[in-house]
Amino acid sequence: MQVSDYLIFDKESGTYIEDPEQAVRDDVEKHHWLNVLRTILRDWRLYLMLIPMILVFLFWRYFPMYDLLGCFKMPDPIETNVWNQDYVGFAHFNTLIFGSDTSSISPEFWRAFRNTFLLSFYGLLFGFPTPIIVALFFNEIRSNIARSVLQVATYLPKFMSTVVMTSLIIMLVQQGGQMQGCGVISQMLEFIGAIDHETAVAGLLNQPQFFRAIYQISGIWEGAGYDSIVFFAAIIAISPTSYEAAQMDGAGKMAQMRYVVLPSILSTIVIMLITRIGSLLSIGYEKVILLYKPDTYQTAEVVSTFAIRYGGVGENRSSGLGKGWGSAAEMMNNVVGMLLVIGANTIARKASDVSLY
C-alpha cells in the first residue's frame, strides 16, 4: 500500500512514475508539529487572549473535580489532600444506595434524590407550558403600549435575587403580620377558602405538603414572563400571509392556533423542551436552602442540600463519613445529569439538525 502513495500511473509513457506532489505531502507530514507551532506563534495574540479565561476555568471549575476524588476516599480530618487519604472504593456509594449496618443514611439519600427529581419534573410539567401560553397571549395584544407595559411587568420578577424572592415569600406567606398569625397571601388564600385557618396560622412553610406547591408557583411567578421571550420571538416571525391563507380556508382562531402557530414554533418548543430535560437534575440549591427548614426536609431536601449538610460546607460541621457521602451523592446526581444532557443533545441533533452546544 505504501508504494501506491508514491507511484502514479502515467498515461503518456504507460509506466508508473513517482508522484511529485507526494514529496511535498511527506514534507508537510514530517513537519506537522512544526507547522502547528508556527501557526500558534503567528496567532500568539489569540492564545494570549484565551489564557486568562482558561486559567479561571481550570482553577475554579476543573480543580474541584480533583477534590471529587473524595467520594472514593476515607474522609480524614488531618490529611486534607484527598490523594493521600485511604482508598475505600465504592463504599460510600454502597452505603448511600443500599444502606449499611452502621448508618441510616440511605433512606435520607433516596429521599433527597426523589425530591430533586420531583421538583424538576413538576417544574417541567407546569413551568414549561406556561411561557408558551403567555407568548400566545402576548401575540393577541396588538397595541404596542399595552404589550410593552405587560411585558415589563411580567419580566420583572426574573431580575429579583433569590434572597429577595424568598424573603418576600417568607414575609407574605407566613412571617408578616404577627398579630394575625400569617402573612397577607395566606390570609387571602384563607379568605377564598383554599386553606383553613389552622393551616394558615401554622405557617405554610412549616408544613412539608405545601413546599412543592410554593416552590413551583414561585418558580412560575419568577420565570414565566421572561421565558416567554423566546417563544414570542418565534411567533412574531410567522409571516402574516400564513394567517391570511388559513382565514381564506375558513379557519377560526382555534384552527389557526392548531394549524399555523403551533407548527411554526414547534422547533423552538422541541429545543427548549430538550434543554429542560437535560437540566432535569440540576435544581438550584440556593432557593431550597433559603426556603426549607428541618420540618420540611421530607419534601424539600435535594441532593445538593443533602451534600451541603453532611459534607460540612460552611457552618455545617461534617462528622465522620459525611464528606465522603456528600461527594458521592453529588457525584451520582451530576453523572446522571450529564448523561441526560448528552442524551438530550444527541436527540436534538438527530431530530432537528440543531445542536445545542
Add this chain to the structure above:
Amino acid sequence: MKRKLEISELIFKIISYTLLTMFAICCLYPFIYTISASISGYEAVIYNQVILLPKDVQFKAFTSMFNDNMFWNSYTNTLFLTFYGTIWELVLSILGAYALSKKRLMFRKGFNFFLVFTMWFSAGTVPQYLNYLDTQKVFNTIGITDDKWLVVLAMGMAAMNIILLRNAFEGVPSEIEEAAIVDGATEMQVLWRVYIPMSKSIIATVSLFFALSRWNGYYWAKTMMENSFEHPLMVYIRNTLEIYQDSERSEGLIKDNAYAPDSMIYAMIICSIIPILIIYPFIQKYFAKGVNAGGVK
C-alpha cells in the same frame, strides 16, 4: 362565516387581555405590597390591614435604615463586588470568546469542549467548597487577605455567556475584519473597533447577566466571608430576616413602636432592587434582541 370568525377572535382576544393583565398584576403585587407595607404604621402592618395601599404613612423605617452603618457597609460591598466582578467577567469573556470565534485558532474544538464540559458536569458543592478554601489559603499567602477578591475573581464565569458572545462574534462578517486588517489594524484594534461595536446588543445583555448575578449573589459570599463587615447586601438582608424570625432576638430591630419590624425588612428589599429598576428600562430593548440572537445555535 365571516361573522363567526370575528366572534371567536374577539373572545380569544378578551381572554388574552384578561389573563395577561391578571398575571401582570400577580407579578407586580408583591412589590406594590412591599412598598406600601414599608411606609405603613406599626399597627396597620402587624394586623395585616395593609392590602394594597399604605395606611398611617410613616418614613421612620427608611430613616432608621439609612442611619444603620451596617446597611451602608453592605451596600458598598455589593457595589464593589458588582463593579469589579462584572468588569472581570466581561473582559475575560470577551477576550476568550473573540479567540474562540476565530476559525483559524488551533485546537478550537478542544477549547470549546473545555468550556462546554463545565456546563454538563460540575463537581458539586462539597468539592467546590474545598476548592474555595484552598484558594482562600493561597490568596492569604500571597497577601490578599480580603475575601472580597476571592468572590470577585473565583466565582461567576458561566460558560453559557461565553458561548453567547462567541456565537455573536461568529456572526460578524469576515469582510469587515479583512478590510480593517488591510488598513493596518492590529488584533486588539479589530476586536475593539469592529467586533465590540457590532455586537453591542449581545454584550449589553451579557453584561446585564453578569451584573445581576453579582448583585444577587448570596450563597458562596455568605459561606466564604466570615467577617460580617465584608458581607454584601443580600447576606445582610437574609441575616436581618433570620433575626426577625427568631422572636427572642427580634426586639433589637425596633427602638419604639413607630414602625413594625416587617417594614424594616421591606425597606431593605426596596433599596436592594432600586438599582435594578433604574437600569432595567435602558437595557430591556437590548436583551430581548440579545436573547434571541444568541439563544440557540
